[in-house]
Amino acid sequence: MRTGRAHALAVLIGLSLAGCAVGPDYRRPDAPPVDRYTAQALPAATTSAHAADGDAQRFMQGRDVPARWWTTFDNPELTRRVNTALSHSPTIASAQAALRQAQENANATRGGLFPSLDAAAGATREKQSAAQSGAPGGLGPFTIYNASVSVGYTLDLFGGVRRGIEAQLAQADYQRAQLDTTYLTLAANVVTASLQEASLREQLRATEEILGFQRESLRIARQQQQIGSKSLSDTLAVRTQLAITEATLPPLRAQLAATRNQLATYLGTTPAQLELSPLTLDAISLPQDIPVSLPSTLVDQRPDIRAASAQLHAASAGVGVATAAMLPQITLSGSAGSQALRAGDLFSAGTGAWSLGLGLTQPLFHGGELLHRKRAAQAGLDKAVADWQQTVLVAFQNVADALQALQYDAQGLAAQAIAESAASQQLDLTRQQYRLGATGYLNLLDAQRSYQQARISLIQARAARLADTAALYAALGGGWRSDTSVASQKP
Template sequence: MNSPMTSHATALTRVALTALILSLAGCGLFGPDRNPPAMPSPDHYSVEGQPAQLPGAEGVAQHLEIGARPVPEWWKGYQSDALNALVEEGLANSPSLGAAQNTLKAAREGLRSQIGDSLFPHLDVGFSPTRERALGIPILPQEPTFLENVFVAQIQASYTFDFFGAALLADRALAGQVQQQAFQLESTRRALAANIVVATINAAALQEQVDATEKLVELGEQRARQTAARYQLGSASRDDMLSAEQDAANAAATLPGLRAQALAVRHAQAVLLGRTPDQAAVPLSLDALHVPESVPVAIPTELLHQRPDILAAEAVVRATADQAGAATASMFPSLTLSASYGRGGFDWATFTSPAGLIWGVGATLSQPLFHGGALVARKHQYEATHDAAVSQYKQTVLSAFQTVADTLVSLDEDANTLNQTRRAMNAAHDASSDTESRYKLGATPFYATLTAGQQYQSARVQYVRARAARLADTATLFDSMGNPPVDYEGTSLRNTVAPTQGANDAKSEKAANTVNTVNTVNTAAE
């Protein structure tokens, strides 16, 4: 024969299962659409389209692999072990990346805490021995007060069911926020790698520009001194002397700012690596960096599923939809079941005897009636937040398309610019060599060699800038392609919200989606 506690437990189990079914069904009834809005699917990013083959420069014609998958460790395409080491150092030591990792860890633990608080029963053990002086009953012939000892030890359990899924929707909303943090971590990681690569390229280019500018300044000073000497001898006019002096001063004025810029880039690179600025790395040579010959370019529809910033914005859309649904569901009834079992008595003998057995079972059904408009206002608040998230998602997608389009155009023009600057530098170099040969033969004055040398160094500065721009824009394009983020167990974060297989309707799909979300993220928190 079943005991009273067993029968009560069976009844509570049935009620609990019924409430759970109702709450799962409620998940599909409330809140706006969780899916992100449909976005345009252009045939190409730029107004003029993008060719599969970019113009060649310095023997390399970059090939755009349309529709190819992104490259996770794309910086290795520059074929520089030193660059690879710098990126690895930054990914291992960067405080900003460490902060993002701990923010994700905190978000996962917060989700685990909320799931444990809302989806599982509360079970507590208490022991309360007290000694008190209490008032007596007036009609009894005894003193107004009396002393008593009370001994109570109980196991108490309670569980709140929200028939319409407010708790499940709230948990799923928080799971969406955890997804957002995971995608933001991946976005931070990729941005860190791209910034290190670009800083390394800029540091190398600026150092070469400083070297060329120093030679340019030295030649300008020599030309100014020689022109002044020629003026003293009467072979040059005063205007020639002043013009040469002005040119030398103008060239020298560019050097301090260029040196400061070069040091600032090195300092920024050191911070990206997790170093102090005084421990900045020695600039690499541009010749040590090879422009990657092949660059993947995702089609626009695939880009939506590869970029971490777009996936994070999508996660926000889903989370805010669930928050709005939870706010709506909280306006409907909820059921709380409670039970206790233990012993009690006014003395130890009663406490330990069969007469000291105590237990209780109860249920509380609650329906909000009036909260001063707070519940309705909160519902409207989360609906407006969802609308804002949808708009932000659209803006994120459009900005991503713009970044890719601008970078493709820049890469196309970078090759042309590099060809022309190299052409100008080669011509200036040949002119300088010819002028120096004629000077050695006595056919040209010495100041002519200085002027030709200045023109060569100026052309060299422009050439270095063009090389750096092509290398940096290639890094930007690699980074803008994104890649499917992967969590620490190797599971695609894109699939944290598991798809429902065999769902018969939208309601069952959303209900199963809720359970999969909570279970998956809770397992990840373990």
């Protein structure tokens, strides 16, 4: 008889472990069937310009972005800043903690696959009335000591527990992708802010140089006014232009201060504690070989797409959990222990007690709750599919925008270099003419203003080309990848 019970128990447990899991099996949607990111095929390289950072950039089709892509700018200070941010930023620590939390929750959910085993011990002091005990005057008071071990197990016949574990593992994958997103975003932000800082320093330097020219012009104008060769209106014109140029300095300095403060936050410190070595555009190399991953691999590289895939996986498993809740549940239970009136008599002959139980629960009526929860889970799955598709579309748009920006940046830099060179020559010529008395103050001021605008625009064009290169690296996924997926593990 005992052998028959053991055999039946083994069969039930085997059915539980080998039973099918209800609900859809996860399958990631296919990537868009395209072989390029832009409407027209990419050229082999961008145009070049006779200027700093004017080298042509070559598009290396089919190559993946390096994990430490910021090192391709070949600047030790930039690399140090990114490494410091990745090591000290609280956003990284927060994302790491969220990943550990999700992993521990997934590990905790695995406990549903195993029997529960609990031990209990206690002592009860009581007195029974005559009605309870049947004895005149009642019984007691007396103390009952007990000790027992109980076992419980829910057969996962329809895979509800396994789908729940699958959902938790998918959540861990989501947090891992979020961690990768944090790494990528932080590195891109540090690079972009550093390039902005270098650009603002160059703009301030160029503006101060123009101010030097204008102060010299004002000095000459005053001397000529004193000797009567020029009028007061000419001097006022020079002074007005000088004041206008000086007024551009405070906004530039404010932007530079705000950028440095932002860098302090990225690097995990306060503005008062920030220590940065000067960074100039001339010290930053423009990457010339630009990797362009295949469109078919973008869904594996972009952490936001991997996060959307994990959410889709969790939603798919959630349908299975909701479906299993509508089906029968079988539980096994058992206990063994001892009861005695004295603690020393526990586990003595005649004090033992045990029980075995088999329970079957079939939901019959819950006011439509279970049905609507299943429908809600299916709607959540539909939403996750749409969210995944939208994330992929935005990712392809980001890459296309960055690629086209690099092409147009190169053209814009070439045009700005020509404009700056022409404005510089025009300023030199106008100065000579002014010294010889062949032209007036207004022409000189116009030449200075044109040169200032052209030089500032050239600096901005250089910085934009570097920043858009970093944006392309980030759009392609940044090359950063944490450990492999855990949702694929079998419960």
